[in-house]
Amino acid sequence: MATVEDRVKAVTGRTLNIDPGEIQAEHSFTFDLGAESVQSVELVAMFEEEFGIEMDEDAALSVETVGSACEFIARVCAEQGVAVDLE
Amino acid sequence: MSDQTARNESHPLDSIFYPKSVAVLGVTPTPETVPNDIFRNILTSGYTGVLYPVAPFKRSIYAVKAYRYVLDIPDEVDQAVIVYPSNVCHKAVEQCGQKGVKSIIMISAGFREVGPEGAKRETGVKEICDACGMKLIGPNCLGVINTDPISMLNASFARKMPARGRIAFLSQSGALCTAVLDYALGKGIGFSKFVSFGNKAGVTEIDLMRYLHKDPQTDVILVYLEELRDGRGLVEAAREITRGPGAKPILLIKSGRTVQGADAAASHTGSLAGEDVISDAVLKEAGIIRVDTIDKLFNSAIMMTYQPPPRGRRLAIVTNAGGPGVMATDAAVNMGLEIPRFDDETTGRLKSALPAAANIKNPVDVIGDARADRYSAALQAVLDDDNVDQALVILTPQSMTDIEAIAECVVAGHKKTDKPLACSFMGGRDVQVGINILQAARIPHYILPEWACSALIDSNTFNEWKNSPAPEFKPLDVDAAAARAVMDSAPGGYMREDQCLDVLRAYGFPVPRYKLCTSADDAAAFADELRCPVVLRVVSPDIIHKFDVKGVALDLDGSDAVRGAWNDMMTHIAEVMPQARIIGAIVRGMIPPGREIILGAKRDSVFGPTVMFGLGGLFVEVFKDVTFALAPVTAQRAASMVRGVKAYEILTGARGTASADVGGIEECLRRLGQLVSDHPRIGELDINPLLVGSADTGNLVADVRIRLAP
Incomplete structure (x- = not known):
């Protein structure tokens, strides 16, 4: 099973049309990866679909970096009883 | 002076209006978004410099090669227009500092205007700009427009580039800018410079006004302000701009005239509006023409520009x-x-x-x-x-x-x-x-x-x-050291009455002869010395409202009456307020009745020390018939303050009354202005009332309160 970080990078790459290999944990979605506001909303929806979870949209949109998104998603998965590979 | 000559004399704010190259940070390829509109406006407005889009993982924006970071741009960048979300703006600003960018126009919202967290972000951004010597417009603004053909910069998300003209418009509200641009378009009015300065974290309206004073493209300066932070700075700048060679008119809308309007302005900009009545007086004193509506703003502006x-x-x-x-x-x-x-x-x-x-x-x-x-x-x-x-x-x-x-x-x-x-x-x-x-x-x-x-x-x-010649403040002969010594001995809060009178006496106010007495015998002896009916007023740091504790005895004729009143007063206070520390009581002669006026001073948070004048009683309390001025007060200003109240005729002998000592009142105003200017510890001062006599008898301070800062 792919890790949360791998899956976040894959979804981000697909949504923003970027090679996932170029995405790093410390990258900001907007400043480093060029996500537009509409793409940020799209990313939240794609993460929900990828992980089978529901996220509070305001809280999710306030997440700045890829690494923070991984932590946020892992926490929501744990709260909602969804098993994920954290390694 | 030709335009070109003027441009060769470089000014620190030239990088805002005349950048040789501009990078837009956070551009997106999606039309009808703020970042995209700004980039397109610069691209299509005829900008004479070089334009760079900074858009991570985009190859180009409108066929212009894009860069991931401003640091990746191979050439020098004079100006950065930042449209990232507020939580990452500091990263962009840091990179701009490393790149050697000279000015930043921060369009992004989400700073001071949204609360403490935003204010912290704003402070962080400003600190980086200051450390790197970058001029900052915004954040939370529409942008900057310069119609000078040398630049032709439209670094804004306004819908259209305005026509060229000789009016400059500065606005704290970005939304108003778009309305004004459309209004002006319909009236055929052009602009020289057009600036939305938003939260004014870096460059303020004062900096911009000073720049426009020297701008050969500008004849008239229009300003829309929601929040005045440095009132005294604005006044000083306006006085320089509106007088002498190269003087230019300043027409200003300062919103928040009503309490409700001030609340709206405060919630809009994240800070409180100044007290409007003081603003009104002080702006006029600075040569600023204050108007209430956009129509009037432009009505007067076109008259001054075209005629x-x-x-x-x-x-x-x-x-x-x-x-x-x-x-x-x-x-x-x-x-x-x-x-x-x-x-x-x-x-x-x-x-x-x-x-x-x-x-x-x-x-x-x-x-x-x-x-x-x-x-x-x-x-x-x-x-x-x-x-x-x-x-x-x-x-x-x-x-x-x-x-x-x-x-x-x-x-x-x-x-x-x-x-x-x-x-x-x-x-x-x-x-x-x-x-x-x-x-x-x-x-x-x-x-x-x-x-x-x-x-x-x-x-x-x-x-x-x-x-008109600029009025000159000529200090009056006062004993500032004596006043300071009294204040140094007083704690913060309201000063004792004897101390207040000592301060006023040091500054040459007409105070009655008085003595702080510490016993009934002392008081009786001084009353004998005065040879007239006297008043006895208790002095205690714990008693503010003397009448409430029977701490005032009036019209005492002779030493026996004084002794009796002293004993009654002290006995009563000991009963009703046993914890009060009694210093003694002031003995002074009864002041004959007369017309009452009030002189006040206040250290305003926006304008600094200010002075107020009004006729006492109903005129102040009901009609609010008062005038204000910045301290110190010139002789001309003192005269206009006294003549500025609606009830002035009462002082000049209306309905058969004797003419008042107006010259003496004016001198008191000048002394008051000098006093509050010399001593920053004075927070508030009220001479209420000053009893006004004729030119022969003069005026007399009947009561005074001074509140000191700690």
Whole structure:
């Protein structure tokens, strides 16, 4: 099973049309990866679909970096009883 | 001085208006988004420099090669326009600092205006800018426009590039900017510079006003302010800009006049508006013309931009309609213009050119059936008259009124004179053809004659102000060291009455002879020395309201009465307020009744030390009939403060009363201004009342309170 970080990078790459290999944990979605506001909303929806979870949209949109998104998603998965590979 | 010469003299804010290269950080390829619109505006407005989009993982924006970071741009970047979300702006600003960017226009919102977290972000961004020497406009703004062909920069998300003109507009509200741009477009008004400065974290309205003072492209400076932070700085800048060689008018809308408006402004900008009544007085004192509406702002601005300065206040009116002519006359006189008599030659010319039924006196009524020939003759005659300084042409559309030809004759008349001219072609659709001709010739047109009068009076006011000598503050002879010694010995809060009187005495105020007595015998002896009925006033750091504890005894005649009153007073206070520390009591002579005035001083959070004057009692409490001024107060300002209250006539002997010692009141105001300027610890000071006598008897301080900062 792919890790949360791998899956976040894959979804981000697909949504923003970027090679996932170029995405790093410390990258900001907007400043480093060029996500537009509409793409940020799209990313939240794609993460929900990828992980089978529901996220509070305001809280999710306030997440700045890829690494923070991984932590946020892992926490929501744990709260909602969804098993994920954290390694 | 040519424009090019002026541009060669570099100014620190040139990088905002004349950048050689601009990078837009956070551009997106999606049309009709703020970042995209800004990039497209710069690209399509004719900008003369080099433009770079910074858009991570985008190859290009509108066929212009894009860069992931500003640091990746191979050339120098003078200006960065930042449109990232607020939580990452600091990263962009850091990179701009490393890149050597000179100015930043931060469009992004989400800073001071959203609360403490945003304010922290804003402070962080400003600190980086300061450390790197970058000029910062914004955040939370619309952007900057410069119509100078040398630059042609539209770094904003306004819908259109405005026409070139000689009016500069500065606004704290970005949304108002877009409305004003559209308004101006409809009126054919152009701009030299157009700046939305938002939260003014870095560059402020004061910096911009100073820049525009030296800008050869700008004749008139318009400002919309929601929040004044440095009132004294604004006043100092305005005084320099509006007087002397190269003086330029400043017209300002300061919103938040009402309590409700101030609340709205505060929630909008994230800070409280200043006290409006003080703002009003102080802005006027700085030569700023304060207006309330956008219409009035531009009505006066076009008059000052398009027309020469008037030589005086005398206005000639030429009209084809009696009613509007009379209304215009009333408005003109009420606003301070004069309606002069014409000289004999003018009267003769009007008589021969107009029909017998016409009114050849001012306002000249050429009558309803007038065509262009009558207007032309009348206008020319009044403009040639040495008793006339400016003219207003009023037209109402009758069936035989040849509007186009009349407008043309006004234009022709305007070309032959160096006197300012205004027009009011009243109506709508029918008169539009004439209005178009007037506007093309830069003759200010107003739908209502009253608006024309208002613009003319503003132009007169500015012209008189700019040519008047700056009043000079001449310090009066005071003992500042003695006053300071008294204050140094006092803790924060309200000073004791004896200390207040000591301070006033050191500054030369007319205080009655008094003594702080510590025993009944002491008080009785001093009363004997005064040889008149006396008043006894308890002195205690714990008693603010003396009357509440029977701490005041009046009209005590003789030492026995004083002793008795002393004992009664101290016994009563010991019963009702046993914890009060009693220093003693002040003994002074009874002050004869007289007209009461109030002199006040307050350290305002926006303007610093200010001074207030008003007549006492109802005039202050009900009618709020008071005037304010910045401290220190010049002799001229003191005189205008006293004469500025509506009830001034009460001091000059109205209804048979003796004339008051007005000169003495003015001197007290000057002394008060000097006192609060010299001693920053004074937070508030009230002389209430100052009892006003005649010029022979003089004035006397009856009561005073001073509150000191800790």
